[in-house]
Amino acid sequence: MVTPTTKIHDYAVPLRDDVRDFLMDLLRRSFAHTYLEIGTGEGVSTTYIARHIPHLKIDTVEKRASHVERAYQSFFAHDVLDRVHIYHDDAFEFYPTKPYDAILIDAAKSHQQALVEKYIPHVSQGGFMLVDNTDLSRVKTSPVTRSRDALSSKHDQFIDWLITTYKDAVTWHDLGDGIALIRP
Ligand SMILES: C[S@@+](CC[C@H](N)C(=O)[O-])C[C@H]1O[C@@H](n2cnc3c(N)ncnc32)[C@H](O)[C@@H]1O
Numbered sequence: 001m002v003t004p005t006t007k008i009h010d011y012a013v014p015l016r017d018d019v020r021d022f023l024m025d026l027l028r029r030s031f032a033h034t035y036l037e038i039g040t041g042e043g044v045s046t047t048y049i050a051r052h053i054p055h056l057k058i059d060t061v062e063k064r065a066s067h068v069e070r071a072y073q074s075f076f077a078h079d080v081l082d083r084v085h086i087y088h089d090d091a092f093e094f095y096p097t098k099p100y101d102a103i104l105i106d107a108a109k110s111h112q113q114a115l116v117e118k119y120i121p122h123v124s125q126g127g128f129m130l131v132d133n134t135d136l137s138r139v140k141t142s143p144v145t146r147s148r149d150a151l152s153s154k155h156d157q158f159i160d161w162l163i164t165t166y167k168d169a170v171t172w173h174d175l176g177d178g179i180a181l182i183r184p
Helices: 017-029 044-052 065-077 109-122 146-169
Strands: 034-038 057-062 084-088 100-105 123-132 170-173 179-182
Touching: 017 044, 017 100, 017 123, 017 179, 034 044, 034 109, 044 057, 044 065, 044 084, 057 065, 065 084, 100 109, 109 123, 109 146, 146 170, 146 179
Parallel strands: 034 057, 034 100, 057 084, 100 123
Antiparallel strands: 123 179, 170 179
16 A cells, blocks of 8 residues: 655656657657656556657666555566666666666656756757656645745746756647756
């Protein structure tokens, strides 16, 4: 049984279908061979992507043991373990040993900027990074509390930082809960 949590980013909500399809289209069109997912959840999106893009080598990082277990079972059941490597680790402790053609940031929504800063140097030349939940609508529309306000304002600062840091290298897409595509 999954232990209840009050942290919004601990829930394993998969990418919305339109976001996942957009990502798969980008992976295909850019001939990506390597893909890193930060925040595996229960492996729903990665299982789907691995089944539909069989040449793709996927590394995925998840800190919650119960999610790692569920994801591993999904990868095993769908026979994609030869292409998917799951790391049970905190994204802030994990250190990539190779560049990736594509990186998805879909973990702690309160640490989006730190995750982008940490992982963007690991995007290979010509590659891209996708950041999910740039609208953060679940937080923006939830009842006002001090912690909700703090997260909301930190998120606004993150969006400002993305705009000023990446300028024309970032594009915004009105899919799912909002996504940013960075081509560093
Ligand atoms: C939105 S879910 C990921 C869903 C998944 N990408 C999919 O589409 O199926 C976010 C996940 O990030 C994990 N997470 C949050 N903070 C993390 C961290 N610092 N390191 C690794 N995983 C983290 C959570 O436990 C949760 O499972």
